[in-house]
Amino acid sequence: MINSQRAFVSAIKKYCNRHGIIVEMRSQGWLVSMQRGTERRFAFGYDLGLNSAVAHRIASDKAATSEVLEICGIPCIQHTLFLSPKLYKYIEPSGSWQKMLDLLNSARGGIVVKPNEGTGGKSVFKVTDESQLERAVHEIFSSENSLAISPYVRIENEVRVILIDYHPIVVYSKQRPSIIADGKRSILQLAMATVPTEQLSNVLSGMIEEKAALDEVLPTGERRALNWRHNLGAGALPVLLDEGATRDACVRIAQEAARSIKLRFGSVDVVLIDGNWRILEINSGVMMEALGKSHPDLVDATYAAALESVFDSKPVQ
Numbered sequence: 001m002i003n004s005q006r007a008f009v010s011a012i013k014k015y016c017n018r019h020g021i022i023v024e025m026r027s028q029g030w031l032v033s034m035q036r037g038t039e040r041r042f043a044f045g046y047d048l049g050l051n052s053a054v055a056h057r058i059a060s061d062k063a064a065t066s067e068v069l070e071i072c073g074i075p076c077i078q079h080t081l082f083l084s085p086k087l088y089k090y091i092e093p094s095g096s097w098q099k100m101l102d103l104l105n106s107a108r109g110g111i112v113v114k115p116n117e118g119t120g121g122k123s124v125f126k127v128t129d130e131s132q133l134e135r136a137v138h139e140i141f142s143s144e145n146s147l148a149i150s151p152y153v154r155i156e157n158e159v160r161v162i163l164i165d166y167h168p169i170v171v172y173s174k175q176r177p178s179i180i181a182d183g184k185r186s187i188l189q190l191a192m193a194t195v196p197t198e199q200l201s202n203v204l205s206g207m208i209e210e211k212a213a214l215d216e217v218l219p220t221g222e223r224r225a226l227n228w229r230h231n232l233g234a235g236a237l238p239v240l241l242d243e244g245a246t247r248d249a250c251v252r253i254a255q256e257a258a259r260s261i262k263l264r265f266g267s268v269d270v271v272l273i274d275g276n277w278r279i280l281e282i283n284s285g286v287m288m289e290a291l292g293k294s295h296p297d298l299v300d301a302t303y304a305a306a307l308e309s310v311f312d313s314k315p316v317q
Contacts, residue, residue, distance in 0.1 A: 006029070007288055021034050051264050051265060058261045058282075059261060059266060060117050063146075066078050068261055078150060080099075082148070084144065087145060115144045115146070127152075153271075153273050157173060159269070162266075162286055164309060170298060173238075176225045177237070181220055187216050187217075253270055253277050254279075263282060265306050266282060268282050
C-alpha cells in the first residue's frame with residue numbers, strides 16, 4: 001500500500017478539510033504537516049504526537065513494557081530482552097545463548113522469539129527446540145539490534161483496546177481464521193476451499209510455520225484455528241465487542257496499562273490465558289488499516305477524536 005493511501009492519512013485529510021487545516025505530505029507519506037493559522041502539528045508514521053517521548057519509547061519496547069507492568073503490579077506476558085552480538089560492548093561477558101536456552105528449557109510449551117521493537121507480527125517464531133531457536137535468533141539479529149523472548153502460552157482470546165486519554169474508543173477481538181473438519185479433506189485443502197480470497201495469502205503465509213500439520217485430516221466437526229498467532233496481518237479479523245463483562249474487563253486492565261506509562265493515545269493488546277486477562281503489549285502508534293475495511297467511519301471518528309486533542313490540547317472526557 002502506498003503510504004499516502006493509508007487509512008491513517010485519509011482520516012487526517014478528512015479531519016483537516018472539515019476544519020480548514022492545511023495538510024502537506026512529506027517523506028513519501030510518512031510525515032504529515034498540519035497547519036491551522038500559525039499553529040503547526042506533525043504526524044509521523046502512525047503517531048500523532050500526543051504521547052511523551054518516554055511513553056513512546058517504552059511502548060515501542062516489548063521488554064521495557066513488561067518490566068514497567070511488572071513494577072506496577074499489572075498482569076502481563078513477560079518479555080526478556082537480548083541484545084544483538086553487534087552490541088557486544090553492552091552484553092555481559094557470559095553472553096546470551098545460555099540464558100536463551102534456559103528460558104527454552106524452563107518453558108513447558110516452548111517460547112516465542114520476536115523483534116523487541118517490531119510490530120505487525122513480522123519475524124515472530126514459535127520455538128520448541130534448540131535448532132529452531134538458533135534459526136529464529138539468527139534471522140532476527142540479521143536485521144534487528146535486539147529481540148525479546150516470552151513463554152508460549154495458549155491464548156483463548158485476544159482483544160485490542162484503543163484509548164484516548166484513557167477513554168476506550170474502540171474495542172475489538174482478533175478472530176483467527178479457522179476451519180471445520182469434514183473427515184475427508186486435509187487442513188490445507190479446507191483452508192484453500194473456505195478462506196476468502198482476499199485473506200488467503202496472509203493466512204497461508206502464517207500456516208507455513210505449521211506445515212507438519214497441513215496434511216492432517218481431522219475428525220468430522222472438529223474446529224481448528226489456522227494460525228497460532230492472532231495478528232491481523234496473519235489473517236485474523238477484527239470483531240467489535242459488545243458491551244458486557246468481557247469488554248469491561250479488557251478496558252479496565254488496558255486503562256491500568258496505559259496509565260502506568262502515561263500513554264495518551266495508543267492501543268493495548270489484552271489476552272485471556274487460563275481464564276485471566278493479561279497485557280500482551282502496548283502500542284503508541286495506532287494502526288487501523290484492517291479495521292478500516294469493515295468500519296471506515298469508526299476509524300475516521302477515532303483519529304478525529306485524537307486530532308481534537310492534538311489541536312485543542314484538552315483531554316477527552
